[in-house]
Amino acid sequence: MHKFRGKKMLLVGALALAGGLVSLQAAAADGGDPADNVSGKLLLTGGVSQIEGSAGGGLTPWALIGSYGTQGQFGANAFYTRVNVQDYHLDDAGAMFGIDNRVEFSVAQQRFDTEDVGAALGLGRGFSFRQNVIGVKVRLFGDAVLDQDSWMPQVSVGAQYKSNNQGAILHAIGAKSDHGTDYYISTTKLFLSQSLLLDATVRFTKANQIGILGFGGDKHNSYQAEFEGSIAYLLSRNWAIGAEYRQKPNNLGIAKEDDWYDAFVAWAPTKHVSLTLAYANLGNIVIKDNQHGLYASVQVGF
Amino acid sequence: MYKYKMLSCALLLAAGLIAGTTVSAQTTMQPAGSSASGDTYPTAPRDPALKPVFEQFGSKPGLVALMNDFMDNLMADPVTRPFFQNADREHIKAELVDQFCVILDGPCTYTGKDMASVHRGMNVDRADFNALVEDLQKAMNKHDIPFRAQNKLLAKLAPMNRQIITKP
Structure with missing residues (x-):
């Protein structure tokens, strides 16, 4: 049953990719049309929407300010992301806007569906945790794209305030709070000569499974520094491939938590839309180990 | 673990x-002799490592053809057109050919002015600059210049934003 669904998702992924490749040829064919310079940043240099709604890769925020608004401009994006692993799925939607290539505000809502695991735990089949995230990011210095004559990255700091709607259950499993704030510092650099983008982020967090399982726990209840990293290789103006890593705390005695990995392909046929497909490995989640599957995200914006 | x-x-x-x-x-x-003048140096310095990229651009004839399409794109783009419509475009194209040719270690000499003086008073902002880069990317795509070769040239041009962008 689960295996079958996994195959179906893979098929959907493959179809989407094939569709993408066909459209890429179309995009390449009309590459001479300068009329689509709608706003001031270069294609794919705003990143995509990460799982908590900030501009970044799929799992981790980048120092880049989201949207295609550059200095003196304003831009906005909306996204929808679906993550399907064997025993759970996550629906995630949100929006962000970037001002003057300096400040980014974001909101996101995550709905984590426990499917059959909810029934096994006595919560009911399809029991869901819902979490709202409000994010802010400020670029401190550097320009990841233009400063190509120095190694100096773009550096930003940010915060993500999260609140979860299942306080009673979170307390029952050992979490200390149903809300919390992550703080992070991100350094991002595009090495244009190598067509390579690198990001390193350090996040200070108490969140269990990014907050889906609450904040703090019986094992630890203090902020811990966690490393997150992304590497992306630009294949063309419209296509990038890459991989990500997100280190996570392990605060709850009853539910071991693992670091997350993904490998992704991102496609931006125009500045108004991007699609990201990833294979994500999320490790143990509550009572189910080795959770992995497809991550798919669509972003639209101006 | x-x-x-x-x-x-x-x-x-x-x-x-x-x-x-x-x-x-x-x-x-x-190379010795080209490193002393900093911001007032007329263009990005010659980089011998980019000689193979010069060939990927089709050498000097390739650059001449590229610049024709680049200028067409700049004139068709409402963001960049105002900066070029009253200019001597043939002269600009010739200077750009020399400039790119020098950066890519081709057998050329750049005799034009430095980037700061040429753009003084033009009120170029970052959105204008990025629009120009995109118009160049589209022209390079049209000429089937490999993406990695494009990026090696753009990496040399991008830092010039500090001389070109004068509007905060």
């Missing part, structure tokens, strides 16, 4: 540092 985590962090950081030093080494390795 924890060791494994730290190892992957270290690897990523190391990759970043290597990539970083490669770039800065490229920018600091300039």
Whole structure:
């Protein structure tokens, strides 16, 4: 049953990719049309929407300010992301806007569906945790794209305030709070000569499974520094491939938590839309180990 | 497990540092005589490592053809047109050919003015600059210049934003 669904998702992924490749040829064919310079940043240099709604890769925020608004401009994006692993799925939607290539505000809502695991735990089949995230990011210095004559990255700091709607259950499993704030510092650099983008982020967090399982726990209840990293290789103006890593705390005695990995392909046929497909490995989640599957995200914006 | 985590962090950081030093080494390795003048130097310095990229651009005839399409794109783009419509476009194209040719270590000499003087008073902002880069990218795509070769040239042009962008 689960295996079958996994195959179906893979098929959907493959179809989407094939569709993408066909459209890429179309995009390449009309590459001479300068009329689509709608706003001031270069294609794919705003990143995509990460799982908590900030501009970044799929799992981790980048120092880049989201949207295609550059200095003196304003831009906005909306996204929808679906993550399907064997025993759970996550629906995630949100929006962000970037001002003057300096400040980014974001909101996101995550709905984590426990499917059959909810029934096994006595919560009911399809029991869901819902979490709202409000994010802010400020670029401190550097320009990841233009400063190509120095190694100096773009550096930003940010915060993500999260609140979860299942306080009673979170307390029952050992979490200390149903809300919390992550703080992070991100350094991002595009090495244009190598067509390579690198990001390193350090996040200070108490969140269990990014907050889906609450904040703090019986094992630890203090902020811990966690490393997150992304590497992306630009294949063309419209296509990038890459991989990500997100280190996570392990605060709850009853539910071991693992670091997350993904490998992704991102496609931006125009500045108004991007699609990201990833294979994500999320490790143990509550009572189910080795959770992995497809991550798919669509972003639209101006 | 924890060791494994730290190892992957270290690897990523190391990759970043290597990539970083490669770039800065490229920018600091300039032939003697071209490194002294800093911001007032008329264009980005010649980089012998980019000779193969010069060939990927089709040498000088390739650059001449590229610049025709580049200027067409600039004139068709409402963001960039105002900067070029009253200018001597043939002259600009010729200077750009020489400039790109020198950067890519071709057999040319750039005799034009430095980037700061040419753009003084033009009120170029970052959105204008990025629009120009996109018009160049589209022209390079049209000429089937490999994406990696495009990026090697753009990496040399991008820092010129500090002389060209005068509007905060």
